Amino acid sequence: MSTMTAAKAERRIDTLFAAPPEVEQERMVEAILFASADPLPLAEIAARMPEGTDALAALARLQAAYGTRGVRLVEVAGGWAFRTAPDLGFLMRTEAEETRRLSRAGIETLAIIAYHQPVTRVEIEEIRGVAASRGTLDLLVELDWVRLGPRRETPGRPATFVTTETFLDHFGLASARDLPGLEELKAAGMIGPAPAAGPLPLDGAADR
Amino acid sequence: MSTMTAAKAERRIDTLFAAPPEVEQERMVEAILFASADPLPLAEIAARMPEGTDALAALARLQAAYGTRGVRLVEVAGGWAFRTAPDLGFLMRTEAEETRRLSRAGIETLAIIAYHQPVTRVEIEEIRGVAASRGTLDLLVELDWVRLGPRRETPGRPATFVTTETFLDHFGLASARDLPGLEELKAAGMIGPAPAAGPLPLDGAADR
């Protein structure tokens, strides 16, 4: 290695070796940097090139040649490296799509908001009979099915929730008023018959 | 995913999405391929591009643009990849992989599997005239150049061997159909079932 370095030092004097043409030098730098696992310092690039080449000049020309292409020649900590253009970062992500059904809590909360909007969190909890989990409402907001509505003009001015256009789109509704009422649901068999209000099951028949 | 593919199929009809300009499409393909060490199939490239882009056309333009630079765009192993120009291999000595030198038996066996695939062990032995050593096949499998193919639907259902994508990538072949001289060899009757094996010695060498 030391003999090589010594030889390099002499290259200005030494005119015996014809240096490769400029285009060829560019190709060399290009290939070296492309194949390298790590950024390469100028000295190392130069050391790998044949005698009489000007690695820095080749780097500069190469950098200009790549310019605004999808790949750029950049100087990073530790040397020179090719990097994909930052504005194309979105291409370096692939999406694995997964479809999940909304949980029971999610769909119930959504139904309450749809039918009772604008409705406060406390009201949702009263209707469902359980505390609303933060995650459930957050997910509905994230899905853009639900958004914050006007504040209720009552003490504490609680926030209300309403459904969105996206919600209507997803469920194929022209407007929230198109949601069928309880009576219609009953007629459509969506609601089962209420328990018989007749004789009391004193003999425990109901348990059987 | 299937909905995406369906959407792609409609892209010629659908003019709502303005496809990115051609130069931009080239940049995208460039970045996607630059980021990958392994060849990417056209379908995968296309899937990562935005709607309305023509990945194949962009690939062709990009290939022409790189032309004879230090890095080239090649079609290899059923996909596309950037590879350094072969004439610059001498610059990459530090990256060169230590490869196990294949024995003559190994090289011949590999060639027979490549040109005759899918091929059974007995067929390999018939061509070479010697019993195939377990070690030779094992090494080829270990190098991931050869793998088991479908069983031959003949008595005994012998296993067959075929070459892998790694093999194609290693030898810079777009597909197994691009093996050098394959068509000529086929035309000359050098590949394919031997006409009437007849009472020649060494048939069934594997039985010994």
Added chain:
Amino acid sequence: MSPFETVDGDDDARPTDEPSFTVDIDGFEGPLDMLLSLARAQKVDLRRISVLQLAEQYLAFVASARNRRIELAADYLVMAAWLAYLKSRLLLPPEETDEEPSGEDLAARLALRLERLDAMRRAAAKLMARDRLGQEVFSRGAPETVQIERALTWTAGLGDLLKAYARIGTKEIDRPLRFDRPPIWGVEAALTRLREALGACPDWRALAEHLPPDWLTDVQRCRSAVAGGFVATLELARRGELELRQEGSFAPLMIRAAEPQTRKDAA
């Protein structure tokens, strides 16, 4: 060192009962390899080789090996026997009734076989001469990892929504059967409370002050509490446990614990 550096990679497949000493005849890999080598030496197209000459050369080689007491591997001897047979078929005129393949057929098959092996040798050479990845050609040294983002799509149909609402809307109906306690402050409860209250605070107080505050929140419950308290007051007065007075019509009804004297009299 790799076990494949030498060309004897095939030896390990041989059964151990074979002679351990095998002549590595100048590195030939079996008789077919050797025949191909002899055929090449004829320096003609493999299709035009003289199979007869080839057979004679091979047999001469085997004979010389025997003379030198070199033990040949079995497959070399099998090949020698077959070539001797081939030679005889080639030299003797074929018989009319012969069902065996002719000498020419056999020779052609051997030639084809050599050709096919030769073709693979050449193909292998071409393959190995290609620019190979990691040798002459290199891939990107610093590949960028592609992030896989799991995009969760949540779905719910209108049917789900309606069912959910129906489920909530009918919760009242669907709940287990039980008797609701009517919003009535019973006389028994009022008696207990008033006795306790008068014990703690025997002086004149308005009846309303002794009523439970949580019953005064809505009209219905308030009425019940007032009624319950009034009936209890009358009952306690009858028993002589309290005294009551009212300044005028609709004035607050005042009560206090009865004097012990009064109580005794009543008893």
